[in-house]
Amino acid sequence: MANLPQSFSLNAPFGGPNACSTSANPNPNRDPKMASAEQLVLDLSNPELRENALLDLSKKREIFQDLAPLLWHSFGTIAALLQEIISIYPVLSPPTLSAGASNRVCNALALLQCVASHPDTRTLFLNAHIPLYLYPFLNTTSKTRQFEYLRLTSLGVIGALVKVDDTEVISFLLSTEIIPLCLRTMEMGSELSKTVATFIVQKILLDDVGLRYICATAERFFAVGRVLGTMVASLAEQPSARLLKHIIRCYLRLSDNARACEALKNCLPDMLRDATFNNCLREDPTTRRWLQQLIHNVSGGNRVGALQAGALDLM
Known part of the structure:
Protein backbone atom coordinates (compact mmCIF):
# COMPACT_ATOMS: atom_id res chain seq x y z
CA MET A 1 0.00 0.00 0.00
CA VAL A 164 14.95 -11.77 -12.77
CA ASP A 165 16.83 -14.73 -11.33
CA ASP A 166 14.57 -15.97 -8.54
CA THR A 167 14.37 -19.61 -7.44
CA GLU A 168 10.91 -18.97 -5.98
CA VAL A 169 9.64 -18.10 -9.46
CA ILE A 170 11.28 -21.17 -11.02
CA SER A 171 9.92 -23.48 -8.32
CA PHE A 172 6.41 -22.15 -8.86
CA LEU A 173 6.59 -22.58 -12.63
CA LEU A 174 7.94 -26.12 -12.30
CA SER A 175 4.94 -27.00 -10.16
CA THR A 176 2.78 -26.17 -13.21
CA GLU A 177 2.73 -27.33 -16.84
CA ILE A 178 5.03 -24.57 -18.11
CA ILE A 179 7.69 -26.89 -19.61
CA PRO A 180 5.37 -28.87 -21.95
CA LEU A 181 3.55 -25.63 -22.86
CA CYS A 182 6.82 -23.94 -23.81
CA LEU A 183 7.93 -27.02 -25.75
CA ARG A 184 4.67 -26.92 -27.70
CA THR A 185 5.31 -23.29 -28.69
CA MET A 186 8.95 -24.06 -29.53
CA GLU A 187 7.67 -26.62 -32.04
CA MET A 188 4.81 -24.75 -33.71
CA GLY A 189 5.03 -21.04 -32.92
CA SER A 190 6.40 -18.17 -34.99
CA GLU A 191 10.10 -17.37 -34.79
CA LEU A 192 9.46 -14.72 -32.14
CA SER A 193 7.24 -16.98 -30.02
CA LYS A 194 9.78 -19.78 -30.31
CA THR A 195 12.49 -17.39 -29.17
CA VAL A 196 10.58 -16.25 -26.06
CA ALA A 197 9.55 -19.81 -25.16
CA THR A 198 13.15 -21.02 -25.54
CA PHE A 199 14.33 -18.11 -23.40
CA ILE A 200 11.93 -19.21 -20.65
CA VAL A 201 13.24 -22.79 -20.80
CA GLN A 202 16.79 -21.43 -20.77
CA LYS A 203 16.14 -19.37 -17.63
CA ILE A 204 14.57 -22.39 -15.94
CA LEU A 205 17.62 -24.50 -16.81
CA LEU A 206 20.02 -21.85 -15.55
CA ASP A 207 18.52 -22.20 -12.09
CA ASP A 208 19.91 -25.23 -10.22
CA VAL A 209 16.39 -26.31 -9.26
CA GLY A 210 15.33 -26.17 -12.90
CA LEU A 211 18.34 -28.12 -14.16
CA ARG A 212 17.78 -30.85 -11.58
CA TYR A 213 14.11 -31.04 -12.51
CA ILE A 214 14.73 -31.42 -16.26
CA CYS A 215 17.50 -33.97 -15.76
CA ALA A 216 15.72 -35.95 -13.04
CA THR A 217 14.13 -38.36 -15.53
CA ALA A 218 15.03 -39.55 -19.01
CA GLU A 219 11.53 -38.65 -20.18
CA ARG A 220 11.94 -34.97 -19.27
CA PHE A 221 15.46 -34.71 -20.65
CA PHE A 222 14.63 -36.34 -23.98
CA ALA A 223 11.42 -34.30 -24.34
CA VAL A 224 13.49 -31.11 -24.13
CA GLY A 225 16.32 -32.58 -26.23
CA ARG A 226 13.96 -33.72 -28.99
CA VAL A 227 12.41 -30.28 -29.37
CA LEU A 228 15.80 -28.53 -29.31
CA GLY A 229 17.05 -30.94 -31.97
CA THR A 230 14.02 -30.31 -34.17
CA MET A 231 14.57 -26.57 -33.89
CA VAL A 232 18.23 -26.90 -34.84
CA ALA A 233 17.24 -28.83 -37.97
CA SER A 234 14.70 -26.16 -38.96
CA LEU A 235 17.23 -23.36 -38.38
CA ALA A 236 19.59 -25.01 -40.88
CA GLU A 237 16.97 -24.10 -43.52
CA GLN A 238 15.84 -20.77 -42.06
CA PRO A 239 18.62 -19.38 -39.83
CA SER A 240 17.89 -17.12 -36.88
CA ALA A 241 20.92 -16.04 -34.86
CA ARG A 242 18.73 -14.88 -31.98
CA LEU A 243 16.88 -18.18 -31.63
CA LEU A 244 20.02 -20.25 -32.17
CA LYS A 245 21.72 -18.37 -29.33
CA HIS A 246 19.08 -19.49 -26.82
CA ILE A 247 19.12 -23.07 -28.13
CA ILE A 248 22.90 -23.34 -27.74
CA ARG A 249 22.70 -21.87 -24.23
CA CYS A 250 20.12 -24.51 -23.29
CA TYR A 251 22.36 -27.28 -24.59
CA LEU A 252 25.39 -25.84 -22.79
CA ARG A 253 23.52 -25.71 -19.50
CA LEU A 254 22.29 -29.29 -19.95
CA SER A 255 25.92 -30.33 -20.39
CA ASP A 256 26.59 -29.13 -16.82
CA ASN A 257 24.68 -32.19 -15.60
CA ALA A 258 26.83 -35.33 -15.80
CA ARG A 259 24.04 -37.68 -16.92
CA ALA A 260 22.70 -35.20 -19.46
CA CYS A 261 26.19 -34.54 -20.79
CA GLU A 262 26.69 -38.26 -21.33
CA ALA A 263 23.39 -38.46 -23.21
CA LEU A 264 24.29 -35.45 -25.36
CA LYS A 265 27.26 -37.37 -26.75
CA ASN A 266 24.72 -39.35 -28.76
CA CYS A 267 21.90 -36.87 -29.31
CA LEU A 268 23.60 -33.49 -29.86
CA PRO A 269 22.78 -32.55 -33.48
CA ASP A 270 25.68 -32.96 -35.90
CA MET A 271 24.83 -29.55 -37.33
CA LEU A 272 26.10 -27.98 -34.10
CA ARG A 273 29.37 -29.89 -34.44
CA ASP A 274 30.15 -29.00 -38.05
CA ALA A 275 30.22 -25.73 -40.01
CA THR A 276 26.46 -25.49 -40.66
CA PHE A 277 25.97 -22.34 -38.57
CA ASN A 278 29.33 -20.65 -39.17
CA ASN A 279 27.81 -17.75 -41.09
CA CYS A 280 24.88 -17.42 -38.66
CA LEU A 281 27.23 -17.01 -35.68
CA ARG A 282 29.94 -15.01 -37.41
CA GLU A 283 28.93 -11.76 -35.67
CA ASP A 284 28.21 -13.34 -32.26
CA PRO A 285 31.44 -14.18 -30.41
CA THR A 286 29.59 -14.95 -27.16
CA THR A 287 27.45 -17.69 -28.71
CA ARG A 288 30.47 -19.06 -30.57
CA ARG A 289 32.25 -19.44 -27.23
CA TRP A 290 29.21 -21.18 -25.77
CA LEU A 291 29.15 -23.60 -28.69
CA GLN A 292 32.88 -24.21 -28.37
CA GLN A 293 32.45 -24.99 -24.67
CA LEU A 294 29.46 -27.24 -25.42
CA ILE A 295 31.45 -29.31 -27.91
CA HIS A 296 34.33 -29.53 -25.46
CA ASN A 297 32.01 -30.67 -22.64
CA VAL A 298 30.22 -33.26 -24.74
CA SER A 299 33.41 -34.63 -26.28
CA GLY A 300 34.99 -35.04 -22.85
CA GLY A 301 37.96 -33.00 -23.96
CA ASN A 302 39.20 -35.61 -26.47
CA ARG A 303 41.16 -34.75 -29.59
CA VAL A 304 38.17 -34.89 -31.96
CA GLY A 305 36.24 -32.52 -29.74
CA ALA A 306 39.21 -30.17 -29.55
CA LEU A 307 39.45 -30.11 -33.35
CA GLN A 308 35.71 -29.43 -33.68
CA ALA A 309 35.83 -26.64 -31.13
CA GLY A 310 38.98 -25.22 -32.67
CA ALA A 311 37.25 -24.96 -36.02
CA LEU A 312 34.93 -22.37 -34.48
CA ASP A 313 37.92 -20.14 -33.76
CA LEU A 314 38.49 -19.85 -37.50
CA MET A 315 35.06 -18.30 -38.07
Missing part, protein backbone atom coordinates in the same frame (compact mmCIF):
# COMPACT_ATOMS: atom_id res chain seq x y z
CA ALA A 2 2.90 2.32 0.70
CA ASN A 3 3.64 2.54 -3.03
CA LEU A 4 0.25 3.96 -3.90
CA PRO A 5 -0.13 7.70 -4.45
CA GLN A 6 -1.73 9.22 -1.38
CA SER A 7 -4.52 10.66 -3.49
CA PHE A 8 -5.69 7.21 -4.54
CA SER A 9 -8.10 6.09 -1.87
CA LEU A 10 -8.76 2.39 -1.46
CA ASN A 11 -11.14 2.84 1.43
CA ALA A 12 -13.81 4.81 -0.33
CA PRO A 13 -16.56 3.05 -2.30
CA PHE A 14 -15.31 2.35 -5.81
CA GLY A 15 -16.20 5.25 -8.04
CA GLY A 16 -17.46 7.22 -5.04
CA PRO A 17 -16.62 10.85 -4.27
CA ASN A 18 -13.31 9.96 -2.63
CA ALA A 19 -12.22 7.24 -5.02
CA CYS A 20 -9.94 9.63 -6.84
CA SER A 21 -9.30 13.08 -5.49
CA THR A 22 -8.12 14.58 -8.78
CA SER A 23 -11.28 16.53 -9.48
CA ALA A 24 -12.44 17.11 -5.92
CA ASN A 25 -9.14 18.39 -4.54
CA PRO A 26 -6.89 19.61 -7.36
CA ASN A 27 -3.24 19.56 -6.31
CA PRO A 28 -0.85 21.51 -8.54
CA ASN A 29 2.10 19.52 -7.18
CA ARG A 30 0.77 16.13 -8.27
CA ASP A 31 2.30 14.36 -11.22
CA PRO A 32 -0.25 14.77 -14.03
CA LYS A 33 0.86 11.47 -15.55
CA MET A 34 -0.02 9.57 -12.40
CA ALA A 35 -3.30 11.45 -12.12
CA SER A 36 -4.12 10.20 -15.62
CA ALA A 37 -3.04 6.66 -14.67
CA GLU A 38 -5.26 6.69 -11.59
CA GLN A 39 -8.30 7.67 -13.61
CA LEU A 40 -7.60 5.02 -16.25
CA VAL A 41 -7.22 2.37 -13.54
CA LEU A 42 -10.58 3.43 -12.12
CA ASP A 43 -12.06 3.14 -15.62
CA LEU A 44 -11.00 -0.52 -15.82
CA SER A 45 -13.80 -1.48 -13.43
CA ASN A 46 -16.39 0.23 -15.60
CA PRO A 47 -17.35 -2.16 -18.44
CA GLU A 48 -18.31 0.76 -20.67
CA LEU A 49 -14.92 2.47 -20.25
CA ARG A 50 -12.70 -0.59 -19.91
CA GLU A 51 -11.70 -1.13 -23.54
CA ASN A 52 -10.36 2.39 -23.95
CA ALA A 53 -8.64 2.25 -20.55
CA LEU A 54 -6.96 -1.04 -21.45
CA LEU A 55 -5.65 0.45 -24.69
CA ASP A 56 -4.39 3.68 -23.11
CA LEU A 57 -2.74 2.01 -20.11
CA SER A 58 -1.03 -0.65 -22.21
CA LYS A 59 0.37 2.01 -24.54
CA LYS A 60 1.55 4.29 -21.74
CA ARG A 61 2.54 1.76 -19.09
CA GLU A 62 6.24 2.58 -19.43
CA ILE A 63 5.71 6.23 -18.50
CA PHE A 64 3.49 5.61 -15.47
CA GLN A 65 5.73 5.26 -12.42
CA ASP A 66 4.64 2.49 -10.04
CA LEU A 67 1.73 1.50 -12.22
CA ALA A 68 2.06 -2.13 -11.07
CA PRO A 69 1.32 -1.47 -7.37
CA LEU A 70 -1.51 0.81 -8.45
CA LEU A 71 -3.03 -1.95 -10.55
CA TRP A 72 -2.57 -4.60 -7.88
CA HIS A 73 -3.85 -2.72 -4.84
CA SER A 74 -6.75 -0.79 -6.41
CA PHE A 75 -10.13 -2.36 -5.74
CA GLY A 76 -11.44 -4.69 -8.43
CA THR A 77 -8.71 -4.01 -11.01
CA ILE A 78 -7.03 -7.42 -11.15
CA ALA A 79 -10.47 -9.05 -11.14
CA ALA A 80 -11.37 -6.91 -14.16
CA LEU A 81 -8.22 -7.99 -16.01
CA LEU A 82 -8.90 -11.65 -15.23
CA GLN A 83 -12.46 -11.20 -16.43
CA GLU A 84 -11.08 -10.05 -19.78
CA ILE A 85 -8.91 -13.17 -19.97
CA ILE A 86 -11.61 -15.66 -18.96
CA SER A 87 -14.15 -14.11 -21.33
CA ILE A 88 -12.33 -15.42 -24.42
CA TYR A 89 -11.85 -19.00 -23.24
CA PRO A 90 -14.98 -20.13 -25.16
CA VAL A 91 -13.51 -18.97 -28.50
CA LEU A 92 -10.21 -20.83 -28.08
CA SER A 93 -11.63 -24.18 -29.20
CA PRO A 94 -12.83 -24.28 -31.85
CA PRO A 95 -10.62 -21.30 -32.72
CA THR A 96 -12.97 -18.42 -33.48
CA LEU A 97 -11.08 -15.58 -31.78
CA SER A 98 -11.49 -12.30 -33.65
CA ALA A 99 -8.67 -9.82 -34.18
CA GLY A 100 -10.46 -7.20 -32.07
CA ALA A 101 -10.97 -9.57 -29.14
CA SER A 102 -7.34 -10.69 -29.41
CA ASN A 103 -6.07 -7.12 -29.26
CA ARG A 104 -8.26 -6.34 -26.27
CA VAL A 105 -7.15 -9.32 -24.18
CA CYS A 106 -3.52 -8.72 -25.17
CA ASN A 107 -3.81 -5.22 -23.73
CA ALA A 108 -4.98 -6.81 -20.47
CA LEU A 109 -2.05 -9.23 -20.61
CA ALA A 110 0.35 -6.33 -21.12
CA LEU A 111 -0.84 -4.85 -17.83
CA LEU A 112 -0.37 -8.20 -16.09
CA GLN A 113 3.17 -8.28 -17.48
CA CYS A 114 3.71 -4.92 -15.80
CA VAL A 115 2.60 -6.47 -12.49
CA ALA A 116 4.78 -9.55 -13.04
CA SER A 117 7.83 -7.37 -13.71
CA HIS A 118 7.60 -5.16 -10.63
CA PRO A 119 9.57 -6.25 -7.54
CA ASP A 120 6.79 -5.12 -5.18
CA THR A 121 4.08 -7.15 -6.91
CA ARG A 122 5.90 -10.17 -8.43
CA THR A 123 5.53 -12.39 -5.36
CA LEU A 124 1.90 -11.35 -4.86
CA PHE A 125 1.28 -12.18 -8.51
CA LEU A 126 2.76 -15.66 -8.02
CA ASN A 127 0.97 -16.32 -4.75
CA ALA A 128 -2.33 -15.63 -6.48
CA HIS A 129 -1.39 -18.24 -9.16
CA ILE A 130 -2.32 -15.77 -11.89
CA PRO A 131 0.04 -17.32 -14.51
CA LEU A 132 -2.31 -20.33 -14.60
CA TYR A 133 -4.99 -18.16 -16.22
CA LEU A 134 -2.65 -17.72 -19.21
CA TYR A 135 -1.95 -21.40 -19.83
CA PRO A 136 -5.04 -22.03 -22.00
CA PHE A 137 -3.61 -19.47 -24.45
CA LEU A 138 -0.28 -21.32 -24.58
CA ASN A 139 -2.14 -24.57 -25.24
CA THR A 140 -3.64 -23.34 -28.51
CA THR A 141 -2.42 -24.58 -31.89
CA SER A 142 -3.99 -22.17 -34.37
CA LYS A 143 -1.35 -20.29 -36.34
CA THR A 144 -3.54 -17.32 -37.25
CA ARG A 145 -2.22 -13.90 -36.35
CA GLN A 146 -4.67 -13.29 -33.53
CA PHE A 147 -3.74 -16.56 -31.79
CA GLU A 148 -0.04 -16.06 -32.37
CA TYR A 149 -0.28 -12.57 -30.86
CA LEU A 150 -2.14 -14.05 -27.89
CA ARG A 151 0.53 -16.72 -27.31
CA LEU A 152 3.37 -14.24 -27.68
CA THR A 153 1.87 -11.76 -25.21
CA SER A 154 1.18 -14.55 -22.71
CA LEU A 155 4.78 -15.75 -23.03
CA GLY A 156 5.85 -12.17 -22.38
CA VAL A 157 4.20 -12.32 -18.96
CA ILE A 158 6.04 -15.55 -18.08
CA GLY A 159 9.24 -14.15 -19.54
CA ALA A 160 8.94 -11.12 -17.28
CA LEU A 161 8.75 -13.45 -14.27
CA VAL A 162 11.87 -15.45 -15.17
CA LYS A 163 13.92 -12.48 -16.36
Whole structure:
Protein backbone atom coordinates (compact mmCIF):
# COMPACT_ATOMS: atom_id res chain seq x y z
CA MET A 1 0.00 0.00 0.00
CA ALA A 2 2.90 2.32 0.70
CA ASN A 3 3.64 2.54 -3.03
CA LEU A 4 0.25 3.96 -3.90
CA PRO A 5 -0.13 7.70 -4.45
CA GLN A 6 -1.73 9.22 -1.38
CA SER A 7 -4.52 10.66 -3.49
CA PHE A 8 -5.69 7.21 -4.54
CA SER A 9 -8.10 6.09 -1.87
CA LEU A 10 -8.76 2.39 -1.46
CA ASN A 11 -11.14 2.84 1.43
CA ALA A 12 -13.81 4.81 -0.33
CA PRO A 13 -16.56 3.05 -2.30
CA PHE A 14 -15.31 2.35 -5.81
CA GLY A 15 -16.20 5.25 -8.04
CA GLY A 16 -17.46 7.22 -5.04
CA PRO A 17 -16.62 10.85 -4.27
CA ASN A 18 -13.31 9.96 -2.63
CA ALA A 19 -12.22 7.24 -5.02
CA CYS A 20 -9.94 9.63 -6.84
CA SER A 21 -9.30 13.08 -5.49
CA THR A 22 -8.12 14.58 -8.78
CA SER A 23 -11.28 16.53 -9.48
CA ALA A 24 -12.44 17.11 -5.92
CA ASN A 25 -9.14 18.39 -4.54
CA PRO A 26 -6.89 19.61 -7.36
CA ASN A 27 -3.24 19.56 -6.31
CA PRO A 28 -0.85 21.51 -8.54
CA ASN A 29 2.10 19.52 -7.18
CA ARG A 30 0.77 16.13 -8.27
CA ASP A 31 2.30 14.36 -11.22
CA PRO A 32 -0.25 14.77 -14.03
CA LYS A 33 0.86 11.47 -15.55
CA MET A 34 -0.02 9.57 -12.40
CA ALA A 35 -3.30 11.45 -12.12
CA SER A 36 -4.12 10.20 -15.62
CA ALA A 37 -3.04 6.66 -14.67
CA GLU A 38 -5.26 6.69 -11.59
CA GLN A 39 -8.30 7.67 -13.61
CA LEU A 40 -7.60 5.02 -16.25
CA VAL A 41 -7.22 2.37 -13.54
CA LEU A 42 -10.58 3.43 -12.12
CA ASP A 43 -12.06 3.14 -15.62
CA LEU A 44 -11.00 -0.52 -15.82
CA SER A 45 -13.80 -1.48 -13.43
CA ASN A 46 -16.39 0.23 -15.60
CA PRO A 47 -17.35 -2.16 -18.44
CA GLU A 48 -18.31 0.76 -20.67
CA LEU A 49 -14.92 2.47 -20.25
CA ARG A 50 -12.70 -0.59 -19.91
CA GLU A 51 -11.70 -1.13 -23.54
CA ASN A 52 -10.36 2.39 -23.95
CA ALA A 53 -8.64 2.25 -20.55
CA LEU A 54 -6.96 -1.04 -21.45
CA LEU A 55 -5.65 0.45 -24.69
CA ASP A 56 -4.39 3.68 -23.11
CA LEU A 57 -2.74 2.01 -20.11
CA SER A 58 -1.03 -0.65 -22.21
CA LYS A 59 0.37 2.01 -24.54
CA LYS A 60 1.55 4.29 -21.74
CA ARG A 61 2.54 1.76 -19.09
CA GLU A 62 6.24 2.58 -19.43
CA ILE A 63 5.71 6.23 -18.50
CA PHE A 64 3.49 5.61 -15.47
CA GLN A 65 5.73 5.26 -12.42
CA ASP A 66 4.64 2.49 -10.04
CA LEU A 67 1.73 1.50 -12.22
CA ALA A 68 2.06 -2.13 -11.07
CA PRO A 69 1.32 -1.47 -7.37
CA LEU A 70 -1.51 0.81 -8.45
CA LEU A 71 -3.03 -1.95 -10.55
CA TRP A 72 -2.57 -4.60 -7.88
CA HIS A 73 -3.85 -2.72 -4.84
CA SER A 74 -6.75 -0.79 -6.41
CA PHE A 75 -10.13 -2.36 -5.74
CA GLY A 76 -11.44 -4.69 -8.43
CA THR A 77 -8.71 -4.01 -11.01
CA ILE A 78 -7.03 -7.42 -11.15
CA ALA A 79 -10.47 -9.05 -11.14
CA ALA A 80 -11.37 -6.91 -14.16
CA LEU A 81 -8.22 -7.99 -16.01
CA LEU A 82 -8.90 -11.65 -15.23
CA GLN A 83 -12.46 -11.20 -16.43
CA GLU A 84 -11.08 -10.05 -19.78
CA ILE A 85 -8.91 -13.17 -19.97
CA ILE A 86 -11.61 -15.66 -18.96
CA SER A 87 -14.15 -14.11 -21.33
CA ILE A 88 -12.33 -15.42 -24.42
CA TYR A 89 -11.85 -19.00 -23.24
CA PRO A 90 -14.98 -20.13 -25.16
CA VAL A 91 -13.51 -18.97 -28.50
CA LEU A 92 -10.21 -20.83 -28.08
CA SER A 93 -11.63 -24.18 -29.20
CA PRO A 94 -12.83 -24.28 -31.85
CA PRO A 95 -10.62 -21.30 -32.72
CA THR A 96 -12.97 -18.42 -33.48
CA LEU A 97 -11.08 -15.58 -31.78
CA SER A 98 -11.49 -12.30 -33.65
CA ALA A 99 -8.67 -9.82 -34.18
CA GLY A 100 -10.46 -7.20 -32.07
CA ALA A 101 -10.97 -9.57 -29.14
CA SER A 102 -7.34 -10.69 -29.41
CA ASN A 103 -6.07 -7.12 -29.26
CA ARG A 104 -8.26 -6.34 -26.27
CA VAL A 105 -7.15 -9.32 -24.18
CA CYS A 106 -3.52 -8.72 -25.17
CA ASN A 107 -3.81 -5.22 -23.73
CA ALA A 108 -4.98 -6.81 -20.47
CA LEU A 109 -2.05 -9.23 -20.61
CA ALA A 110 0.35 -6.33 -21.12
CA LEU A 111 -0.84 -4.85 -17.83
CA LEU A 112 -0.37 -8.20 -16.09
CA GLN A 113 3.17 -8.28 -17.48
CA CYS A 114 3.71 -4.92 -15.80
CA VAL A 115 2.60 -6.47 -12.49
CA ALA A 116 4.78 -9.55 -13.04
CA SER A 117 7.83 -7.37 -13.71
CA HIS A 118 7.60 -5.16 -10.63
CA PRO A 119 9.57 -6.25 -7.54
CA ASP A 120 6.79 -5.12 -5.18
CA THR A 121 4.08 -7.15 -6.91
CA ARG A 122 5.90 -10.17 -8.43
CA THR A 123 5.53 -12.39 -5.36
CA LEU A 124 1.90 -11.35 -4.86
CA PHE A 125 1.28 -12.18 -8.51
CA LEU A 126 2.76 -15.66 -8.02
CA ASN A 127 0.97 -16.32 -4.75
CA ALA A 128 -2.33 -15.63 -6.48
CA HIS A 129 -1.39 -18.24 -9.16
CA ILE A 130 -2.32 -15.77 -11.89
CA PRO A 131 0.04 -17.32 -14.51
CA LEU A 132 -2.31 -20.33 -14.60
CA TYR A 133 -4.99 -18.16 -16.22
CA LEU A 134 -2.65 -17.72 -19.21
CA TYR A 135 -1.95 -21.40 -19.83
CA PRO A 136 -5.04 -22.03 -22.00
CA PHE A 137 -3.61 -19.47 -24.45
CA LEU A 138 -0.28 -21.32 -24.58
CA ASN A 139 -2.14 -24.57 -25.24
CA THR A 140 -3.64 -23.34 -28.51
CA THR A 141 -2.42 -24.58 -31.89
CA SER A 142 -3.99 -22.17 -34.37
CA LYS A 143 -1.35 -20.29 -36.34
CA THR A 144 -3.54 -17.32 -37.25
CA ARG A 145 -2.22 -13.90 -36.35
CA GLN A 146 -4.67 -13.29 -33.53
CA PHE A 147 -3.74 -16.56 -31.79
CA GLU A 148 -0.04 -16.06 -32.37
CA TYR A 149 -0.28 -12.57 -30.86
CA LEU A 150 -2.14 -14.05 -27.89
CA ARG A 151 0.53 -16.72 -27.31
CA LEU A 152 3.37 -14.24 -27.68
CA THR A 153 1.87 -11.76 -25.21
CA SER A 154 1.18 -14.55 -22.71
CA LEU A 155 4.78 -15.75 -23.03
CA GLY A 156 5.85 -12.17 -22.38
CA VAL A 157 4.20 -12.32 -18.96
CA ILE A 158 6.04 -15.55 -18.08
CA GLY A 159 9.24 -14.15 -19.54
CA ALA A 160 8.94 -11.12 -17.28
CA LEU A 161 8.75 -13.45 -14.27
CA VAL A 162 11.87 -15.45 -15.17
CA LYS A 163 13.92 -12.48 -16.36
CA VAL A 164 14.95 -11.77 -12.77
CA ASP A 165 16.83 -14.73 -11.33
CA ASP A 166 14.57 -15.97 -8.54
CA THR A 167 14.37 -19.61 -7.44
CA GLU A 168 10.91 -18.97 -5.98
CA VAL A 169 9.64 -18.10 -9.46
CA ILE A 170 11.28 -21.17 -11.02
CA SER A 171 9.92 -23.48 -8.32
CA PHE A 172 6.41 -22.15 -8.86
CA LEU A 173 6.59 -22.58 -12.63
CA LEU A 174 7.94 -26.12 -12.30
CA SER A 175 4.94 -27.00 -10.16
CA THR A 176 2.78 -26.17 -13.21
CA GLU A 177 2.73 -27.33 -16.84
CA ILE A 178 5.03 -24.57 -18.11
CA ILE A 179 7.69 -26.89 -19.61
CA PRO A 180 5.37 -28.87 -21.95
CA LEU A 181 3.55 -25.63 -22.86
CA CYS A 182 6.82 -23.94 -23.81
CA LEU A 183 7.93 -27.02 -25.75
CA ARG A 184 4.67 -26.92 -27.70
CA THR A 185 5.31 -23.29 -28.69
CA MET A 186 8.95 -24.06 -29.53
CA GLU A 187 7.67 -26.62 -32.04
CA MET A 188 4.81 -24.75 -33.71
CA GLY A 189 5.03 -21.04 -32.92
CA SER A 190 6.40 -18.17 -34.99
CA GLU A 191 10.10 -17.37 -34.79
CA LEU A 192 9.46 -14.72 -32.14
CA SER A 193 7.24 -16.98 -30.02
CA LYS A 194 9.78 -19.78 -30.31
CA THR A 195 12.49 -17.39 -29.17
CA VAL A 196 10.58 -16.25 -26.06
CA ALA A 197 9.55 -19.81 -25.16
CA THR A 198 13.15 -21.02 -25.54
CA PHE A 199 14.33 -18.11 -23.40
CA ILE A 200 11.93 -19.21 -20.65
CA VAL A 201 13.24 -22.79 -20.80
CA GLN A 202 16.79 -21.43 -20.77
CA LYS A 203 16.14 -19.37 -17.63
CA ILE A 204 14.57 -22.39 -15.94
CA LEU A 205 17.62 -24.50 -16.81
CA LEU A 206 20.02 -21.85 -15.55
CA ASP A 207 18.52 -22.20 -12.09
CA ASP A 208 19.91 -25.23 -10.22
CA VAL A 209 16.39 -26.31 -9.26
CA GLY A 210 15.33 -26.17 -12.90
CA LEU A 211 18.34 -28.12 -14.16
CA ARG A 212 17.78 -30.85 -11.58
CA TYR A 213 14.11 -31.04 -12.51
CA ILE A 214 14.73 -31.42 -16.26
CA CYS A 215 17.50 -33.97 -15.76
CA ALA A 216 15.72 -35.95 -13.04
CA THR A 217 14.13 -38.36 -15.53
CA ALA A 218 15.03 -39.55 -19.01
CA GLU A 219 11.53 -38.65 -20.18
CA ARG A 220 11.94 -34.97 -19.27
CA PHE A 221 15.46 -34.71 -20.65
CA PHE A 222 14.63 -36.34 -23.98
CA ALA A 223 11.42 -34.30 -24.34
CA VAL A 224 13.49 -31.11 -24.13
CA GLY A 225 16.32 -32.58 -26.23
CA ARG A 226 13.96 -33.72 -28.99
CA VAL A 227 12.41 -30.28 -29.37
CA LEU A 228 15.80 -28.53 -29.31
CA GLY A 229 17.05 -30.94 -31.97
CA THR A 230 14.02 -30.31 -34.17
CA MET A 231 14.57 -26.57 -33.89
CA VAL A 232 18.23 -26.90 -34.84
CA ALA A 233 17.24 -28.83 -37.97
CA SER A 234 14.70 -26.16 -38.96
CA LEU A 235 17.23 -23.36 -38.38
CA ALA A 236 19.59 -25.01 -40.88
CA GLU A 237 16.97 -24.10 -43.52
CA GLN A 238 15.84 -20.77 -42.06
CA PRO A 239 18.62 -19.38 -39.83
CA SER A 240 17.89 -17.12 -36.88
CA ALA A 241 20.92 -16.04 -34.86
CA ARG A 242 18.73 -14.88 -31.98
CA LEU A 243 16.88 -18.18 -31.63
CA LEU A 244 20.02 -20.25 -32.17
CA LYS A 245 21.72 -18.37 -29.33
CA HIS A 246 19.08 -19.49 -26.82
CA ILE A 247 19.12 -23.07 -28.13
CA ILE A 248 22.90 -23.34 -27.74
CA ARG A 249 22.70 -21.87 -24.23
CA CYS A 250 20.12 -24.51 -23.29
CA TYR A 251 22.36 -27.28 -24.59
CA LEU A 252 25.39 -25.84 -22.79
CA ARG A 253 23.52 -25.71 -19.50
CA LEU A 254 22.29 -29.29 -19.95
CA SER A 255 25.92 -30.33 -20.39
CA ASP A 256 26.59 -29.13 -16.82
CA ASN A 257 24.68 -32.19 -15.60
CA ALA A 258 26.83 -35.33 -15.80
CA ARG A 259 24.04 -37.68 -16.92
CA ALA A 260 22.70 -35.20 -19.46
CA CYS A 261 26.19 -34.54 -20.79
CA GLU A 262 26.69 -38.26 -21.33
CA ALA A 263 23.39 -38.46 -23.21
CA LEU A 264 24.29 -35.45 -25.36
CA LYS A 265 27.26 -37.37 -26.75
CA ASN A 266 24.72 -39.35 -28.76
CA CYS A 267 21.90 -36.87 -29.31
CA LEU A 268 23.60 -33.49 -29.86
CA PRO A 269 22.78 -32.55 -33.48
CA ASP A 270 25.68 -32.96 -35.90
CA MET A 271 24.83 -29.55 -37.33
CA LEU A 272 26.10 -27.98 -34.10
CA ARG A 273 29.37 -29.89 -34.44
CA ASP A 274 30.15 -29.00 -38.05
CA ALA A 275 30.22 -25.73 -40.01
CA THR A 276 26.46 -25.49 -40.66
CA PHE A 277 25.97 -22.34 -38.57
CA ASN A 278 29.33 -20.65 -39.17
CA ASN A 279 27.81 -17.75 -41.09
CA CYS A 280 24.88 -17.42 -38.66
CA LEU A 281 27.23 -17.01 -35.68
CA ARG A 282 29.94 -15.01 -37.41
CA GLU A 283 28.93 -11.76 -35.67
CA ASP A 284 28.21 -13.34 -32.26
CA PRO A 285 31.44 -14.18 -30.41
CA THR A 286 29.59 -14.95 -27.16
CA THR A 287 27.45 -17.69 -28.71
CA ARG A 288 30.47 -19.06 -30.57
CA ARG A 289 32.25 -19.44 -27.23
CA TRP A 290 29.21 -21.18 -25.77
CA LEU A 291 29.15 -23.60 -28.69
CA GLN A 292 32.88 -24.21 -28.37
CA GLN A 293 32.45 -24.99 -24.67
CA LEU A 294 29.46 -27.24 -25.42
CA ILE A 295 31.45 -29.31 -27.91
CA HIS A 296 34.33 -29.53 -25.46
CA ASN A 297 32.01 -30.67 -22.64
CA VAL A 298 30.22 -33.26 -24.74
CA SER A 299 33.41 -34.63 -26.28
CA GLY A 300 34.99 -35.04 -22.85
CA GLY A 301 37.96 -33.00 -23.96
CA ASN A 302 39.20 -35.61 -26.47
CA ARG A 303 41.16 -34.75 -29.59
CA VAL A 304 38.17 -34.89 -31.96
CA GLY A 305 36.24 -32.52 -29.74
CA ALA A 306 39.21 -30.17 -29.55
CA LEU A 307 39.45 -30.11 -33.35
CA GLN A 308 35.71 -29.43 -33.68
CA ALA A 309 35.83 -26.64 -31.13
CA GLY A 310 38.98 -25.22 -32.67
CA ALA A 311 37.25 -24.96 -36.02
CA LEU A 312 34.93 -22.37 -34.48
CA ASP A 313 37.92 -20.14 -33.76
CA LEU A 314 38.49 -19.85 -37.50
CA MET A 315 35.06 -18.30 -38.07
